[in-house]
Amino acid sequence: MRRARSRKLALWDALPAYLGGKRRLCPTIFREIDAVIPRRHWSGLTFLDGFSGGGAVSLFARAQGFSVVSADIAERAVVVGRALIENSRVTLTHEDILRIAAPNADPPGTVERTFAPGAFTRAQARLLDRTLAMAAETRDVHKSALLRLLVIRLALAAHPMSQVRSGNMGRLAEGQIDSITQSCLKNYVTGLRLTRVDRLWDFAQRINGGVFEGTARVLKASVLDVLPHTAADVAYFDPPYPATTSYEREYEIIDQILEGKRLPVSPFSRRDGAALLDKVFAQARHVPVWVLSLGNATVSKEELESKMRSFGREVKSTEVRYAHKVSVASKEKTKANREFVITGWDPAAPLSKAIPGRTLEGVK
Numbered sequence: 150m151r152r153a154r155s156r157k158l159a160l161w162d163a164l165p166a167y168l169g170g171k172r173r174l175c176p177t178i179f180r181e182i183d184a185v186i187p188r189r190h191w192s193g194l195t196f197l198d199g200f201s202g203g204g205a206v207s208l209f210a211r212a213q214g215f216s217v218v219s220a221d222i223a224e225r226a227v228v229v230g231r232a233l234i235e236n237s238r239v240t241l242t243h244e245d246i247l248r249i250a251a252p253n254a255d256p257p258g259t260v261e262r263t264f265a266p267g268a269f270t271r272a273q274a275r276l277l278d279r280t281l282a283m284a285a286e287t288r289d290v291h292k293s294a295l296l297r298l299l300v301i302r303l304a305l306a307a308h309p310m311s312q313v314r315s316g317n318m319g320r321l322a323e324g325q326i327d328s329i330t331q332s333c334l335k336n337y338v339t340g341l342r343l344t345r346v347d348r349l350w351d352f353a354q355r356i357n358g359g360v361f362e363g364t365a366r367v368l369k370a371s372v373l374d375v376l377p378h379t380a381a382d383v384a385y386f387d388p389p390y391p392a393t394t395s396y397e398r399e400y401e402i403i404d405q406i407l408e409g410k411r412l413p414v415s416p417f418s419r420r421d422g423a424a425l426l427d428k429v430f431a432q433a434r435h436v437p438v439w440v441l442s443l444g445n446a447t448v449s450k451e452e453l454e455s456k457m458r459s460f461g462r463e464v465k466s467t468e469v470r471y472a473h474k475v476s477v478a479s480k481e482k483t484k485a486n487r488e489f490v491i492t493g494w495d496p497a498a499p500l501s502k503a504i505p506g507r508t509l510e511g512v513k
Contacts, residue, residue, distance in 0.1 A: 165229065197218045386429060467490040
């Protein structure tokens with residue numbers, strides 16, 4: 150008998166594998182918040198996740214009792230947000246999966262016309278198109294998002310290391326197995342089974358494990374536009390890291406499936422992208438506590454600390470090993486690289502709404 154998944158495992162298992170995801174960093178992030186605003190006062194406070202990405206930090210914050218505002222400009226992030234972060238009750242049913250899996254005589258959809266057999270087999274592409282069509286017909290915004298999240302999960306699962314690329318799937322369809330790297334071949338072959346009802350239902354159950362009670366609002370918008378209108382108690386910033394693989398290039402096919410276009414590379418991904426943090430911090434002056442995660446060779450911990458102090462913040466830094474996805478970094482780079490978690494707080498700000506008259510002054 151399969152053991153019931155723990156809440157923590159179910160939480161993470163619901164999310165797609167995401168470049169730069171912060172599942173492993175969440176305990177560090179929230180430990181640092183706890184040092185400024187004690188955990189017992191988190192319930193009802195507002196947590197702003199300004200670059201929600203794969204959704205791990207927003208989902209974890211909601212599980213900790215925060216009221217969450219989650220923002221991102223990419224539809225792939227908003228889909229995760231609508232499906233899990235903002236959703237407290239709606240789940241995928243076995244009937245939904247049977248409807249998706251049922252074959253039909255509809256003409257080829259966008260995914261099949263555009264990406265089969267280059268990135269997906271015909272059967273995989275038709276499944277994705279049926280799921281997207283069902284999502285479009287679904288009036289409930291959260292059920293629709295759950296279906297689109299299923300599309301993301303299936304598309305990533307069809308490829309080794311969750312890297313959706315054109316090329317090998319076409320070779321596989323033509324029987325050119327010898328031209329595919331052996332380490333990747335097993336994943337492609339396993340991906341051929343994604344259209345089976347049992348596999349689809351397994352993915353649906355994993356996604357459903359991330360649906361639980363809580364309060365959240367998801368916005369498709371730039372953090373610079375959201376900050377001035379959000380009365381947050383804690384703001385978390387996880388911008389794209391400068392001079393690293395951009396999300397827009399990594400998820401180009403996913404973005405085309407969801408948005409019908411390629412997205413421009415974020416200016417935060419440029420080598421000088423950390424300079425944009427000054428604009429973010431300027432818009433976040435009213436938020437008592439900031440937490441920033443950033444790390445690679447282009448910007449130092451001291452530079453990041455200096456940026457926060459220039460806005461009158463007390464600062465504490467934590468350095469942790471940064472685990473890159475194996476698919477985008479060598480062992481040497483992963484071993485040497487570090488990630489910084491920088492916490493900055495306004496010492497004159499109230500400790501929390503729950504403790505009127507007490508400020509953050511003197512917190513270490």
